[in-house]
Amino acid sequence: MTFPRWIAGALLMLAAATSQAFDFKTVGAAPAILYDAPSTKGGKLFIVPRGTPLEVVLTYGDWVKVRDLSGELAWTEAKGLSAKRNVIVRSANVKIRATADDNGAPVFIADKGVLLELVEPAAGGWVKVRHRDGLTGYIKNTDIWGL
Structure with a gap:
């Protein structure tokens, strides 16, 4: 009966490791x-x-x-x-929008490699960011690295 316990323990450890942010x-x-x-x-x-x-x-x-x-x-x-959080833009010509959706008005465009400050996570796969020039807006999680 120790074999099933071992499997259960391994599965719990695997689940804990994959759920870690x-x-x-x-x-x-x-x-x-x-x-x-x-x-x-x-x-x-x-x-x-x-x-x-x-x-x-x-x-x-x-x-x-x-x-x-x-x-x-x-x-x-x-x-x-x-502990301050920054992210890097992964693609060329990414639109940073006024609202957290594809129809939001573009605030500015960031090129690949641009460093942005992470202001706050937003719902639906978007985060709020700030450019060093002070402009803020929303960008898709998939367009950045550092989350």
Whole structure:
């Protein structure tokens, strides 16, 4: 009878793992150095500009393993990340709209790679964002990375 319990336990763990939300942080005031190991003695891979969203995959003491927009994994110091949330536009010429629907009037157009501040999630697969110039509007979840 322990076999069915083991299966039930494994299924519960799998369900818990898949229901966990992604944890995103934003590079803080200074650019972040990404390493191949959780140490400043590790190899430096590249520098990530401030404001860039990174997905936190694992926390190990003062270090976090992160995934970037391209899917690359690396380590960085946790102190260099902020809880502030930003997102990156994934496609060219994406319309940011006044309301959270396809018929909303366009407020501005953002090109691929543009960094936007996440203001608040909205219903129906849209989020409210702010451009660094102060313009705000709604964009589809599928048009951004960092959620």
